[in-house]
Amino acid sequence: MIYLDYFTFPDGDMEFDFFLRQKRTCYDSYYPFQILSARRFRRIDFEPVTILYGGNGTGKTTALNVIAEKLQLSRDSVFNKTNFYSEYLQLCDYETRGAVPSNSRVITSDDVFDYMLNIRSMNEGIDRKKESLFEDYLDAKYSDFRMRSLDDYESLKKVTKARRMTQSKFVRSELMDNIREYSNGESAFLYFSEKITENGFFLLDEPENSLSPARQQELVKFIEDSARFFGCQFVIATHSPFLLAMRDAKIYDLDDDPVDVKRWTELENVRAYYNFFKEHEDEF
16 A cells, blocks of 8 residues: 655755755754755655665654654654754655545654553552552451451452462452563564554654564564555665565665665675675584
């Protein structure tokens, strides 16, 4: 499915005209100006899965954030827009195939990291409550309780419950289980599976962060299936070879000047992995 057909960024001439009109000279940065134009990255023509590849500072995240802001997509984490973001967005253009679905969003590494911290914090709170319930169990099970009025009814139920249950069953019945003891990778993958829903347009900024190679391959399968069977479109900033090898993905190489479309096996990062493992082939 394709919702966003193409997106254009201002070229060097458009940016030059903008700077000529500026009377403000107190800024030492005009970000996001002069980032994508430095690589002569003018236009993206999208497929169901489009990948932005490049090293740090080449503008992958900048491009994603600009697209997300221009389309007013939902996001969880805030980011630094700078004073010139609105002016830059006015110089961008795009074309869609119908309305962009309301469930569309941008997902960043900060979103995933915050989600993992929230799970950890909630589990720590549950663990503290659990210790208190252990004490309640022992007090209830071995107390010499006698009901003297209806006000004691709840206490009686607790004592009865404690005397017919083991400690672990009592605690579980009084408290929800921990929000599963997920590893960081499991929590990160869970976040993607919750946020990526059917028939949506999703921008993913380096989703490989916090994911093991096995989890990255699982995410690849999830993205491929979502694009193929569930009406989703993806734009992904990454340098993970597992994501770059995604079936039928269109890859823009931001390390090139001008930016060009490449096959994943032509990318410098992938070639570095290939040469390394080729060099150590006899050790496997």
